[in-house]
Amino acid sequence: MHNPTSTDVTTSETSHQPAHPRAGEYVRIAVILAVITMVEVIVYYQESLRPVIVPILLVLSAIKFSLVVLFFMHLKFDNRLFSTIFTGPLMLAFAVLMALLTIFHRVLFGA
Amino acid sequence: MAQVSLPADHAAEHEQTSTGLSNRKLLMWSFLGSECLFFGTLISTYLVYRNHSLVGPLPQNVFDIPYTSVSAFVLLMSSLTMVLALAAIQHGNVRQMRVWLLATALLGTVFVSGQVYEFTGFVRDGLSLQKNLFGTTFFVLTGFHGAHVTVGVIMLFSIFLNSFRGKVTQKDSLTVELAGLYWHFVDVVWIVIFTVVYLLPY
DSSP states (O other): OOOOOHHHHHHHHTOOOOOOOOOOHHHHHHHHHHHHHHHHHHHHHHHGGGGGHHHHHHHHHHHHHHHHHIIOOOTSSSEEEEEEHHHHHHHHHHHHHHHHHHHHHOTTTTT | OOOOOOOOOGGGGOEEEESSSSSHHHHHHHHHHHHHHHHHHHHHHHHHHHTTTTSSSOHHHHOOOHHHHHHHHHHHHHHHHHHHHHHHTTTTOOHHHHHHHHHHHHHHHHHHHHHHHHHHHHTTTOOOOTTTTTHHHHHHHHHHHHHHHHHHHHHHHHHHHTTTTOOOOOGGGGHHHHHHHHHHHHHHHHHHHIIIIIIIIO
């Protein structure tokens, strides 16, 4: 039986992994997250944006979620198996949420 | 099943696995996947019963958005300090790791303290678990999140103290990474809760 050598694993593991972000990049991402949070609060207080506040807030929230998961949790730079293990249940949770909201005839706009 | 060695950058784990990946890391990601479902059910329940309380107090009567925005910012910054702690230990800088780890734990403590203060205010205003649907779903959701943050703070303080006993070195960076994954997830859940519970209009 062929036993893969550590050299083979090393080659395949490292050749597909981009370098992890440096400290400065983490700070930049944190600044972006803070700015998005500020924008969310500003949007909340803008009466003129009430008709579209839900999609705006959900999109901003999704961006923050993605930034933390991809960069702080290193999912962007790690093995794809980790992404599969995490996003599978995440998608299932989202599907359950949508199903429940549909079953109970709830919408996110205050009905 | 064929066993393979981990690549050089993971060799510190001295672990041989069939995937070439750390079993501990796979387990943590699996756990976080299950946590997605756990918090997904709590958030779903909150949304299903949203705006269906028969009596007050209602969210618009008790929420203080500027206050909660500050606590959201505190938790976001704790994610930054956590990832800086990981970067420090991956470069072998234990002292710097301790600084960032302590900062993360303290920010987490500030967040939980803020939650306790906020919730005692809500209770003073008449909101409780049994009062109405809002009280039940809100306190269960945020209470479980707060418990998760508390567990995270205890974990971080444990790693911080262990580092003084020589138990956290560069070759142990995976331990910090796993704690970081948990911490970032707790932050990510709050990102969702802050938007869905506090900011969406009632």
